[in-house]
Amino acid sequence: MATKVDKDREKILQVEVKRRRVKAGGGYEPFWKLKDLDVALVDEDTEFRCKDCGGALKVFKSHKAGVPVAHAEHKERADSEYCATGLHFKKATDGREPRPSAHPVE
Numbered sequence: 001m002a003t004k005v006d007k008d009r010e011k012i013l014q015v016e017v018k019r020r021r022v023k024a025g026g027g028y029e030p031f032w033k034l035k036d037l038d039v040a041l042v043d044e045d046t047e048f049r050c051k052d053c054g055g056a057l058k059v060f061k062s063h064k065a066g067v068p069v070a071h072a073e074h075k076e077r078a079d080s081e082y083c084a085t086g087l088h089f090k091k092a093t094d095g096r097e098p099r100p101s102a103h104p105v106e
């Protein structure tokens, strides 16, 4: 059981990417923009976070045919357990409420 490959992987296809915009009065300020992950990869974005909990993501790129498309998973299991899009959250049967990541990416 422990060695079995977990086929129930998270598959987050939409993420927030960190961008910069011109601030009123000069300079730049960072902001988070919602994007499809495959578009973000083409645009060469490098900073990602979960759009629902703000938690860190692991990004899996795919360039091979037949392999699942690029997707992201929560880096921290705790995020996955309490994020609305988290795999472990969806599996939970205790009626828990989603909550933001304890370690959001800022």
Ligand SMILES: [Zn+2]
Residues within 6 Å of the ligand: 050, 051, 052, 053, 054, 055, 074, 079, 080, 083, 084, 085, 086
């Ligand atoms: Zn999340």
